[in-house]
Amino acid sequence: MEKATVLFFAADPVSAPPHGHGARLLLDDEVREIKLKVRTARYRDDLDFDEHWATRTDDLLLALNETAPQVVHFSGHGGTGGLVLVGADASRPHSVDAGALVRLFRVFRGDIRVVVLNACFSLPQAEAIADVVGCAIGTRTEISDRAAIVFSSSFYRAIAFGHSVGAAFEQARLALDLDLLKDRDCVELVIAPGVDPAQLFVIPPGGLNAGERRTGEGQAGRTDAGWRATTRPARARMTGGGLALVGAAAIAWKLLTAQPPCAWAGEPHPVTQPGSSGGPSELDRAKVAYQAGQYAEAFSRFRKVAQRGDPEAIGFVGAMFLHGQGIGERPDSGIHWLRVAAGKGDVRGMTELASAYLNGDGVRRSRYWAQHWLHKAANNKHSADAMRRLGSFYLAEQNYGTALTWFANAVKAGSLDALIDAGQMYEQGQGTSRNLEEAVCLYRKAAEAGSPSGMFHMGRVHENGIGVDRDYEEAAEWYWNAAEKGLPGGMRALGELYLDGRGVPRDTARAKGWFRNAEAAGRRAETIDLAAAGAT
Numbered sequence: 001m002e003k004a005t006v007l008f009f010a011a012d013p014v015s016a017p018p019h020g021h022g023a024r025l026l027l028d029d030e031v032r033e034i035k036l037k038v039r040t041a042r043y044r045d046d047l048d049f050d051e052h053w054a055t056r057t058d059d060l061l062l063a064l065n066e067t068a069p070q071v072v073h074f075s076g077h078g079g080t081g082g083l084v085l086v087g088a089d090a091s092r093p094h095s096v097d098a099g100a101l102v103r104l105f106r107v108f109r110g111d112i113r114v115v116v117l118n119a120c121f122s123l124p125q126a127e128a129i130a131d132v133v134g135c136a137i138g139t140r141t142e143i144s145d146r147a148a149i150v151f152s153s154s155f156y157r158a159i160a161f162g163h164s165v166g167a168a169f170e171q172a173r174l175a176l177d178l179d180l181l182k183d184r185d186c187v188e189l190v191i192a193p194g195v196d197p198a199q200l201f202v203i204p205p206g207g208l209n210a211g212e213r214r215t216g217e218g219q220a221g222r223t224d225a226g227w228r229a230t231t232r233p234a235r236a237r238m239t240g241g242g243l244a245l246v247g248a249a250a251i252a253w254k255l256l257t258a259q260p261p262c263a264w265a266g267e268p269h270p271v272t273q274p275g276s277s278g279g280p281s282e283l284d285r286a287k288v289a290y291q292a293g294q295y296a297e298a299f300s301r302f303r304k305v306a307q308r309g310d311p312e313a314i315g316f317v318g319a320m321f322l323h324g325q326g327i328g329e330r331p332d333s334g335i336h337w338l339r340v341a342a343g344k345g346d347v348r349g350m351t352e353l354a355s356a357y358l359n360g361d362g363v364r365r366s367r368y369w370a371q372h373w374l375h376k377a378a379n380n381k382h383s384a385d386a387m388r389r390l391g392s393f394y395l396a397e398q399n400y401g402t403a404l405t406w407f408a409n410a411v412k413a414g415s416l417d418a419l420i421d422a423g424q425m426y427e428q429g430q431g432t433s434r435n436l437e438e439a440v441c442l443y444r445k446a447a448e449a450g451s452p453s454g455m456f457h458m459g460r461v462h463e464n465g466i467g468v469d470r471d472y473e474e475a476a477e478w479y480w481n482a483a484e485k486g487l488p489g490g491m492r493a494l495g496e497l498y499l500d501g502r503g504v505p506r507d508t509a510r511a512k513g514w515f516r517n518a519e520a521a522g523r524r525a526e527t528i529d530l531a532a533a534g535a536t
Contacts, residue, residue: 002208003048006156007069009055011076013086013093026145027053027075030118033153041160043207056086057096064108070202071114071159072105075148078119078139098128105132113202114165116155118148123188127368130190135165135197141186150175151187162205165189166197190368193397283313290316295326306337315341315348322352322362331362342373350377351386358393367393378406384413391421400431416451419443423457427466436467447478452485459493463502472503483514491518 010027031051038044050067052059055076064072077084082097105115115129115136126138143151154175158168169189176184191197280288286301299320305313318341320326322334335356341349354373357366371393377386391406404425410418423442426435440461446454459478462471476497482490495514498507 003046004071004202004208005067005069006047006049006071006073007063007067008049008051009060009063009072009074009076010051010053011055011074011083011085013054014077014084025076026149029145030075030149030152033149034156037153037157038160041157043160043162043203046203046208047156047160054086056088057094060085060104064104064110068110070111071116072112073116073118073152074122075118075152078117078122078125080121080124082125083117083119083122098125101125102128102132105129109133113200116152118143118152123190124364126188126190127366130192130368134192134195135200136190137169138188138190139186140188141183143183143186144181146179147176147181147183147186150179150181159202162201162203162207164198165200165202169197193367193371193394194399194402283310286313286316295320297326299326309344311341311344311346312348314344315346315352318349319352322356335362342376345381347377347381347383347386350374350381351383351389354386354389378409382413384410384415384418387413388415388418388421391418395421395425395430398430400425404431416446416449417453419446420451420453420457440467447481450485452482452487452490455479455482455485456487456490456493459490463493463497472497474503476503483517486521488518488521491515491521 008031010031012025012027031049035049038047041047050063050069052063055074074083077093079095081095082101084093084095086092087094105112109132112133113135115126115133117126117129117136117138120139120142122138123140124138126136130136137155151172155168155172158171159165163171166189169187173184173187176187189197282301283305286298286305289295289298289301299317302313302316302320306317314337318334318337318339320334321330321337323329335353338349338353338356342353343349350373354370354377355361356363357373358370359365363369371390374386374390374393377383378390387406387410391403391410393403394400394406395403404422407418407422407425411422419442423439423446425431426442427439428434440458443454443457443461447458448454455478459475459482460466461468462478463475464470476494479490479494479497483494484490491514494504495511495518497504498514499511500506
């Protein structure tokens with residue numbers, strides 16, 4: 001009979017004599033409660049607990065060498081320095097930080113589905129481990145003994161009933177809610193990009209030994225390959241022919257790419273602006289000033305409105321603090337205001353906070369929190385910008401099916417530039433065979449709908465003969481349209497055509513003018529040499 005193994009580590013040197021202090025953690029009560037609840041589960045015989053008490057660092061190495069677990073669990077103390085184990089002298093606390101844990105799980109990744117850190121302030125370690133393992137659980141703040149016991153026992157009971165890691169986590173959080181525990185919101189599930197916790201199983205539906213239970217023929221009744229395929233997370237994997245997609249992403253990719261050329265995402269849904277029966281509000285005036293680049297005035301107006309509790313104004317204030325627009329750059333203040341705005345449901349607050357986590361602006365970089373806030377904005381607020389950013393997020397992770405799905409959602413929500421993002425995937429053959437006809441068709445859709453970037457890409461494909469016949473005059477016309485819309489890239493490209501006399505008469509004076517216009521617009525290309533156009 002095959003069993004899934006939970007490698008259970010426990011340590012409490014903080015309260016152990018002679019160096020310890022404080023109340024003893026109820027670790028033995030936690031194990032007892034877990035086992036009692038697992039005994040009531042349908043597949044209790046499929047789950048095995050390998051317990052290690054008073055854990056030292058070498059115990060981690062030895063146990064992971066001896067065991068190939070599906071779950072690694074730690075119960076004990078945590079903090080900013082990491083997880084607290086027992087020191088080499090068998091009593092003093094010894095902290096293991098996130099970097100060491102990452103290295104540990106890189107070596108012993110094996111077939112681990114999830115790592116559970118049932119310790120205070122363990123979220124940073126969980127975030128780091130999830131990048132390696134794919135899924136981890138940690139806590140944002142302190143967690144009481146009672147909450148730790150309720151959570152872990154409910155989590156493993158759900159696992160032993162054949163629920164996914166995602167469903168088991170939700171059941172455990174629900175158990176905390178039902179008990180009205182004050183720290184019920186501190187436990188977080190962290191997932192790496194491309195991992196779907198709803199498809200991640202320790203014990204699959206039907207159990208590990210379904211064949212044995214049905215036929216009584218022992219191992220002959222079980223298909224090991226089938227079990228392992230069922231339990232693997234929805235990830236992208238590299239094959240000899242490029243990237244093959246598995247799981248939900250593959251289904252989305254198949255549905256989208258099976259359509260005839262240029263029918264990829266349908267038409268963008270028109271975005272309408274709400275009208276107003278009265279005159280412009282203070283918030284409207286602030287936005288006008290912001291769009292005109294009058295940041296000092298805009299900041300002053302936004303702050304007045306923000307002080308009255310308006311979420312959108314709070315988001316603007318946070319972004320302007322973060323980027324130093326209209327006021328000195330103050331990242332800490334920016335992050336504070338953005339968190340308030342995001343908590344009030346402001347889309348700008350959510351997306352700016354996501355960017356801050358992605359780039360490490362004012363906060364420690366965290367792909368998990370960037371992904372978290374983008375999903376909030378996309379799913380709860382139906383933000384086209386957030387959907388497009390999610391597409392870019394997954395594209396950077398080479399999760400092409402999920403990226404394309406989010407670009408499609410963004411197009412339907414009103415984003416023209418998401419058409420261009422998808423077109424570039426087809427042009428470069430990311431996740432599928434290269435399809436230049438489809439790429440050009442998507443660029444044209446965006447351009448004809450008024451996207452300056454779409455106009456630029458139409459100019460680019462005609463200039464270089466990508467999916468169409470090379471036609472410099474056609475390229476010049478598209479670049480001109482993009483330039484008139486204020487796109488610096490269109491200005492630069494048009495200047496280059498005038499500089500070389502391709503599609504337009506050779507005219508260095510006009511070339512110099514377009515280059516300078518592009519520079520003034522703030523997007524001058526690094527490769528442009530104004531001296532080549534006679535600039536001084």
